[in-house]
Amino acid sequence: MSDRRIITGLDIGTTKICTIIAEVSSDNEFEIIGIGFSPSKGLNKGIVVNIDKVSNAIRESVNKAQIMAGLEVDSAFIGIAGSHISSINNHGVVAVTGNEKEITENDISRVMEAAQIISLPAEEEIIHVIPREFIVDGYKGIKDPLGMSGVRLEVETHIVKGSSTSIQNLVKSVIRAGLEVDDIVLEPLASSKSVLTEDEKELGVILVDIGGGTTDIVVFHEGSIVATYVLPVGGNHVTHDIAIGLRTPISEAEKIKINHGTALPGESKEDKDYYIEVLSASGEEKKEIPRNLLTNVIEPRTMEMYEMINRQIYSAGPKDLTPAGVVLTGGASLLDGSALLAEEVFDLPVRLGKPDYVYGLSDVIDDPLYKNKDGKIPKAIFSTVIGLVEYGIENGTAEVKTNTTDKKEKQITESFIDKVKSWFKEFF
Ligand SMILES: Nc1ncnc2c1ncn2[C@@H]1O[C@H](COP(=O)(O)OP(=O)(O)OP(=O)(O)O)[C@@H](O)[C@H]1O
Ligand SMILES: [Mg+2]
Structure with a gap:
């Protein structure tokens, strides 16, 4: 029986918790053998505010990935973000x-x-x-x-x-979910591994990962990281504004944003007859509104977010040091017109980035919660978790799974794991 090298990435995001179990070959190529999602709970703007809720959500996500992979994992590379960074x-x-x-x-x-x-x-x-x-x-x-x-x-x-308390609360949530922590990785650093090309990093580039509750930025000059930032803004703020502006429940606002949202006001003026159906706040009535009312809510908030990002980019140094421009990723980068608006605000070329991998994954995950209007799960929401796996491959301490039925060998492995687990528990 052969040994299998397994690396697990765990992205504890503000909207979703995503686990990817990857099997790594001897030449460091990897294949995703398990993937699990759960809706995120107990986090606020990237920071753990309720350990029990977070650890339950982690357990759900990891369990789904384990079932798909047909094996149990003991540890994971976890991402960290939040404005304490x-x-x-x-x-x-x-x-x-x-x-x-x-x-x-x-x-x-x-x-x-x-x-x-x-x-x-x-x-x-x-x-x-x-x-x-x-x-x-x-x-x-x-x-x-x-x-x-x-x-x-x-x-x-x-x-x-980062703040010791925030880091410890994150680690505690993972341990309480039954996993050890291989390493803690800054989320934009992970995303940069899966989304940016070597050429872009050499030339100078800015990666902007706009998630639900945080926007993570990493700036490369001449192949090296010169700045990292985590801003407490993301797509959920836009959804929240829509819920208030159109007086509709948050879940409805989210659907409307994904299906009809655009960051470009010019576009919505052209299609004057574009009306959308909106559920009232009580959830009992439906009304029709012109789409430009929606755009009037989305555009200023998105613009405000991009201006905040732009100020951070400026503080990292002159823009001619990043001729490869900006690469946008993360769920909120999928908003229609986001790249065009971003180009206008940043005054730099902008492309949408997603990990090369994950082909075929939308066929195996059938979770309506994360589907886009084309019925597929967008690759841009996997940037961090795939990057965590890539970081794990580069930086080691992966699990070696032995397909063995030898009881003695199994017992030895288990007692070793228990020892490490108890050390972790003592520590926290
Ligand atoms: N097609 C779409 N158009 C606009 N926004 C979208 C689309 N698809 C997803 N989003 C938004 O993306 C956000 C979630 O992105 P993502 O999954 O990258 O976040 P996360 O990793 O859970 O959060 P964070 O990185 O902030 O902790 C949500 O605000 C969601 O509304
Ligand atoms: Mg994220």
Whole structure:
């Protein structure tokens, strides 16, 4: 019986919790063998506000994926977002040790440690330390200095940090759902793995993942991350405005947005006879309204969101450093006309991004909640979870599943897992 390398990605979003179980081949290609969705509960703007609700929703999502995959998973790579996240760039420097003056792994880990020394408030924790470039004896732009000769090794890093309480509440929710945490990954960093091309990152590009409750941004200059932001706005705010503006229940507002919504007012003026049926707030009566009333609600809110994003993009540096423009992804990027409006506001080329993978998935998931007006589940909502799997493949600590019926071997594995589980429980 062969060993199977399994990686699980768990995207705990504000609208949906999505689990993907992937089987990784020896050449690091992967195949999705299980996928599960559950409606998100207990989160507000990307932050856990009710551990029980979140862990129940996680359990539901993971169970569905496990049933599809025909196996149980013990751990997952989980995404993190929320406005408690912030980032800074830092610098580290060390002298190269050893007689040969050849840079070793030890030198690299020492310089990475040196670059982590920042004054961190007591209530914050570091989530990622991402090397942007190494500098050897003054020569910049080195991606991998291992084995190079030199006496002075420097590194420029991008450090992502977040509130300890928010991180712990997220981890607790996952553990309470019966899973261990392989690693915590910033959501836009994960999405950038599944959506951006190497060329875009080399040229300079901005990824904007607009979800339900948060908008996650990551900026690349010359192949490296220079800035990450999480803004507390997303598609749910638009839905909320529609519910108020058209006096209709939230669930109805969501359907209307997906089926008739557009961010472009010009377009709706053209089709004057476009009327839509709207359920009254009590849910008892139906009325007909012209579509431009809907557009008049959507356009200003979307514009306001894009202007907020634009201010953040500006703060990361001049726009000519990102000639590849903006890549929009996430559920709210699917709003009709979003790319055109975004181009106008950002004054940069904009394309819609989605992971290459997931073909055929809409055939296996039959959940009306996540379907678009074409009856399919859009790939753009998988950007983060597929990226989590890709991050897991690159950064290791995957599960190895042995298809064994050998009782003794099974017992050993189980007792090892119990040990790790109890360590985790002790920790929190
Ligand atoms: N066709 C569509 N047109 C407009 N909006 C859409 C469409 N499809 C989905 N959305 C919106 O996308 C949002 C959900 O996106 P997504 O699944 O990426 O969010 P999430 O990952 O759960 O949330 P977050 O990343 O904020 O935690 C919802 O606000 C939903 O209304
Ligand atoms: Mg998301």
